[in-house]
Every structure is written in C-alpha cells, then in structure tokens.
Amino acid sequence: MVEAFAVASGKGGTGKTTGTLALGMALSEAYDVTVVDADMGMANLLFHAGLADVETTLHDVLADGGVPVEAAVYERHGMSVVPCGTSLADFRAVDPARLREVVARLAADTDVILLDSAAALSSRAAVLPVVLADRVVVVLEPTIPALSDGMKVQEYATSYGTGTAGVVFNKVRDEEAIDRIAAKAGRYFEGPTLATVPESEAVRAARRAGEPLLAHAPESRAAAAFHEAADAIDVRDYESGAVADRFRSAVVPESP
Amino acid sequence: MRLPPGRLIRSRVLSDPRTVFADALDRELTGYATLESQDTLLLDGDGNGVVTFEDGVPVVVYHTGADRGGPRALADLAANGPYRLELFATEPANLAAVHDCEAWQVPPGMPAERLAGDQDLAERTRAAAPDGRTSDTDEDDEASGDRSSDRVGAVEAFLEDEAKVEAIREQAREDARRRADEWGFDVD
Numbered sequence: 210m211v212e213a214f215a216v217a218s219g220k221g222g223t224g225k226t227t228g229t230l231a232l233g234m235a236l237s238e239a240y241d242v243t244v245v246d247a248d249m250g251m252a253n254l255l256f257h258a259g260l261a262d263v264e265t266t267l268h269d270v271l272a273d274g275g276v277p278v279e280a281a282v283y284e285r286h287g288m289s290v291v292p293c294g295t296s297l298a299d300f301r302a303v304d305p306a307r308l309r310e311v312v313a314r315l316a317a318d319t320d321v322i323l324l325d326s327a328a329a330l331s332s333r334a335a336v337l338p339v340v341l342a343d344r345v346v347v348v349l350e351p352t353i354p355a356l357s358d359g360m361k362v363q364e365y366a367t368s369y370g371t372g373t374a375g376v377v378f379n380k381v382r383d384e385e386a387i388d389r390i391a392a393k394a395g396r397y398f399e400g401p402t403l404a405t406v407p408e409s410e411a412v413r414a415a416r417r418a419g420e421p422l423l424a425h426a427p428e429s430r431a432a433a434a435f436h437e438a439a440d441a442i443d444v445r446d447y448e449s450g451a452v453a454d455r456f457r458s459a460v461v462p463e464s465p
Numbered sequence: 466m467r468l469p470p471g472r473l474i475r476s477r478v479l480s481d482p483r484t485v486f487a488d489a490l491d492r493e494l495t496g497y498a499t500l501e502s503q504d505t506l507l508l509d510g511d512g513n514g515v516v517t518f519e520d521g522v523p524v525v526v527y528h529t530g531a532d533r534g535g536p537r538a539l540a541d542l543a544a545n546g547p548y549r550l551e552l553f554a555t556e557p558a559n560l561a562a563v564h565d566c567e568a569w570q571v572p573p574g575m576p577a578e579r580l581a582g583d584q585d586l587a588e589r590t591r592a593a594a595p596d597g598r599t600s601d602t603d604e605d606d607e608a609s610g611d612r613s614s615d616r617v618g619a620v621e622a623f624l625e626d627e628a629k630v631e632a633i634r635e636q637a638r639e640d641a642r643r644r645a646d647e648w649g650f651d652v653d
Binding site: 361 | 543630648
C-alpha cells in the first residue's frame with residue numbers, strides 16, 4: 210500500500226519543511242514513510258534533517274543520466290529521506306518531470322510518501338509535486354496572505370485531480386482566535402483541520418540543531434500537535450504496483 | 466475619510482504589501498500610504514486602502530471602497546495585489562483628526578502580521594511603537610479599538626467575505642487551467 214501526499218503552502222515561511230518532517234516522523238510510528246524534498250529550486254529539508262553534508266541528492270537523480278534514486282535515500286529518524294541539493298546550477302541541469310519516475314520507484318517500497326513542495330505556484334517544477342500526489346496537506350499560518358495562497362494551492366490541486374487531506378494551522382500565536390479562524394477557513398478547504406500548532410521556540414531550536422522537531426523536542430506542544438495532525442490523516446491503502454503505474458503514466462510529458 | 470495634504474515621497478507598483486510597512490518603518494515615516502489595487506478582476510478593485518503612520522508605526526487603516534476602518538479594512542486590502550503604492554509624508558498635527566477615530570486604529574504589528582504575513586517585521590514594528598501603543602500583542606483586538614462586542618480580526622473578516630474568497634479561488638482555478646496548457650499537464 211502507498212499514498213503520496215504533497216505538503217504544500219503556496220507561501221514561504223509557513224513552516225512547511227518543519228511540518229513535512231514532523232508529520233513524517235509521527236506517521237513513521239505506524240507506517241513506512243519516505244520523505245522527499247521536492248522543493249527542487251529552494252531546497253532546505255537537508256538542513257532540517259542533518260543531511261547538509263551528504264554527497265548524493267535528488268538533483269543527482271534527476272540530472273541527465275542521473276543515479277538511481279536509491280543512492281539518494283538516507284535512513285534518518287525512522288524515515289527514509291531523499292534530500293535535494295541547494296545549487297541553482299544543479300537545479301537548472303535537472304529535468305523536474307523525472308520526479309514522476311522517482312515517486313513511482315519509491316512507491317514500490319513504502320507506505321507513505323511525503324513530498325515537501327515549493328512555496329510557490331509559479332513554475333512547472335513548483336507545481337509538479339501537487340500534480341503527482343494523491344492528496345495535499347496544506348500548511349497555513351493564520352494570516353491573510355497564507356490563507357489566500359493556501360486556497361490557491363487547493364484550487365490548483367483540485368484542478369489537477371489531487372485531493373485535500375486536510376489543513377494544518379502552524380505558527381499559531383493567538384490560540385483563543387484560532388478555533389474561530391479554523392472554523393471559518395473550513396468553509397473553503399475540502400479536508401478537515403488536522404491540527405493547530407502553536408508558535409514555538411522549540412521549532413527554531415530544532416532548526417538550529419539541524420534536527421527534525423520531533424527528534425529535538427519530542428515533548429514540546431508543537432510536536433504533540435503534529436502527532437495529532439498525523440493521527441488525523443486517514444492514509445489510504447492503494448496497492449503499490451498500481452500506484453507506481455499511475456505515477457509512471459501521470460499527466461506529465463517527458464520533456465520539460 | 467479626509468486625508469491631509471502630504472509630500473509624495475514614493476510611488477510605485479508592487480506585488481507585496483509587506484514592502485509598504487517595511488519601507489514606512491525604515492523611514493520612520495509620519496504620513497500615510499495609499500494602496501490602489503491594480504487587479505480589476507477582484508471585487509475590491511474599487512476604492513483605495515489608506516494606512517497612516519506615526520514614526521513608521523501603523524496607526525489607522527481605512528478602505529474607501531468598503532468604507533470601513535480598523536482590522537476589517539485590512540481584510541479589504543488583502544490578497545488583491547499588485548498595488549499602486551503612494552507614500553506621503555506629512556506633519557503629525559495633520560493626522561490628529563484621523564487618528565482620533567479609535568475604531569479605525571489597528572495594533573502596531575497587525576498589518577505586518579496579518580496582511581503581509583511577516584512575523585519578524587511585526588516584531589520590529591511593535592518594538593518601535595511608543596509605550597502607549599505597546600500593550601497589545603496583536604492577539605488582543607480590543608487594543609485596536611475594535612470593541613469586544615465587535616471583535617472580528619482582519620483574518621476573520623477576510624474569511625467572512627465569501628464573495629472575495631470565491632473570486633480568489635476562481636482566479637486560481639483559471640490560472641491552474643491556463644498554466645496546465647502552458648506546462649503540458651493534461652487536465653480535464
């Protein structure tokens with residue numbers, strides 16, 4: 210079984226990468242989880258996951274004549290992690306459409322794929338994870354631009370046949386107002402509010418330490434909230450081979 | 466709302482309202498900004514947003530199209546960039562009458578936080594605010610003059626504006642379809 214989720218926000222700074230790794234670690238208690246940094250132009254998951262020094266990344270897999278994806282899979286914190294490099298020159302050399310084949314190969318051997326997606330909808334490479342995923346998890350801050358951009362992500366997802374697993378309100382400072390905001394936002398989002406995650410110094414400390422939040426501060430309220438979000442996701446039981454075929458035959462053409 | 470005369474110090478089209486608040490703070494501007502949406506597709510294309518500043522810190526927000534001020538006016542300003550921004554400097558005394566309208570006031574950090582989505586800028590703005598205006602944490606809308614009986618923050622006001630939200634969503638659907646053609650995605 211496997212289901213692929215794009216963790217997306219449409220706007221930078223909402224804590225999407227922190228959320229991707231936190232959801233991944235929480236889900237890894239029940240599932241075999243693979244996390245892919247699919248933010249190919251602005252990768253940063255490697256810094257969050259203690260993988261800043263690794264040799265082989267997704268860029269090497271997606272390059273012309275690239276290495277097999279297995280060479281860029283690292284076992285960390287109970288998950289399989291595929292980091293992406295940060296070199297813009299390397300990014301320019303990749304064919305983002307090959308992500309489809311990468312996801313198809315990973316799908317054969319995992320339960321859950323989380324694609325950390327670009328904080329933009331401005332290019333084909335940025336939107337591709339949303340196209341490939343079965344469903345999106347939308348990470349929102351309770352601000353107007355974040356909500357607006359989150360809605361745009363959902364509309365893109367829906368337009369490309371991708372569902373919405375739910376929304377996570379992150380960096381919540383006004384815990385009294387968030388329930389009202391979440392209820393009102395719920396009218397516009399297809400999935401449920403999976404959790405509201407409080408603004409937390411633990412998140413910044415984890416980032417500085419180069420560790421996922423759930424490894425660095427497992428007892429923090431933010432970590433507990435991400436556990437709650439993971440518990441609220443009903444991972445669907447697609448048959449792996451069929452899913453791999455679906456990714457291979459996905460709507461993306463071969464050449465960029 | 467009657468705006469006092471001011472000296473034009475900046476005029477440009479920008480996509481992100483953050484620039485307005487960062488610029489005013491950096492300049493320690495006393496004056497006001499007018500923001501005119503350039504996107505006539507969205508519903509609030511009519512009317513301008515006005516934000517006044519004292520020493521770079523936002524005081525009053527007002528939207529001429531919706532004819533309302535305070536946190537709700539922040540929602541009227543939201544998500545319909547690009548904007549034409551004009552920034553004016555004026556004497557503090559010229560703004561006294563406008564600033565007296567408590568219902569139009571917003572907490573110092575609220576525009577940066579709720580409209581621009583920039584916590585760091587919001588913190589910097591709060592730090593620059595005078596003592597009399599720093600009691601708010603911007604989580605407390607009452608500090609804005611937005612009475613507890615009328616306690617709808619900018620984010621909630623935005624979400625309550627169903628026509629506006631639907632316009633944003635419809636625009637996104639159209640963009641998604643148009644780009645699917647450009648990018649070679651096969652969409653039904």
